[in-house]
Ligand code: NAD
């Protein structure tokens with residue numbers, strides 16, 4: 008049984024604690040911590056774990072085999088470096104870190120330690136819809152991919168959510184999953200800022216159209232609209248040389264009432280990606296014994312961070328910005 012310690016017991020932390028406690032085979036949550044003790048105690052009540060006063064003590068505890076980092080992105084770097092030093096396996100929620108510089112420190116520390124320890128919570132790679140699209144692309148039946156049209160819509164966000172967060176917090180999922188989908192890397196990006204919705208505020212340009220061009224020349228457009236009001240709506244269509252592939256929506260019945268036919272749209276990521284979260288965590292637990300990581304890793308986190316930085320720059324300049332990596336991919340990640 009893999010003994011897991013969880014750092015950060017907010018919304019996502021509690022969701023993962025419930026998952027590990029009630030659904031995942033081969034792991035249990037034995038330790039929790041949060042900067043707010045009350046949140047840690049509440050989380051401990053879900054799983055019967057011991058409450059630790061800080062992340063470092065939890066990581067270093069001999070009672071903890073592996074660490075789940077679910078604190079806000081800015082706090083990830085310290086926990087990641089401590090866990091690598093302690094030689095402990097890590098599941099880290101996205102983003103790896105909030106700056107490319109910190110991501111690179113983590114990549115270098117992991118490569119220097121010489122052990123694959125970190126899996127990153129880019130759960131969309133585990134989503135059945137995206138996996139079906141990838142399988143269709145790899146079948147060769149539809150020819151090479153040319154254009155991707157995508158949407159990432161949230162019903163609403165908190166008032167502290169601002170323009171760069173549309174990249175770092177939200178589009179970061181597309182940044183990762185789309186280049187994985189078409190097996191390519193990003194070359195340049197651009198952002199178009201349309202008229203702002205009346206539901207936004209002065210610090211948030213919403214919606215946004217983010218465009219990314221890959222090294223093979225595939226053009227991707229992603230509409231990010233985080234106050235769309237009507238639901239949590241994720242779409243992806245790949246236009247290819249010999250056809251087009253549209254990702255399936257979650258299966259809900261079509262119902263008819265009062266002369267209207269309708270179908271449910273999810274309202275949050277916890278429901279929309281429930282199966283993907285379950286699969287990514289089970290995969291991480293199953294691979295612990297072999298000491299391998301086949302899911303998204305720290306290098307994927309670094310690539311996402313440099314792409315995100317280029318997009319944030321493009322939000323400010325309105326220009327096409329290059330995606331620049333400071334180093335070549337270390338052999339360790341091949
Ligand atoms: P949240 O604000 O609800 O919870 C974060 C918790 O971490 C809070 O309880 C806070 O007190 C605690 N915290 C802050 N600093 C800490 C520190 N240094 N050490 C320990 N605890 C600390 O946020 P959330 O929505 O749960 O997000 C947490 C992480 O999960 C973020 O990285 C976020 O991007 C990610 N997330 C991922 C998805 C997904 O779809 N994969 C969805 C939501 C959130």
Ligand code: ISE
Pocket residue numbers: 161176177180233276
């Ligand atoms: C949140 O942190 C997530 O990761 C969700 O998947 C995303 O849809 C949302 O915009 C983010 O705030």
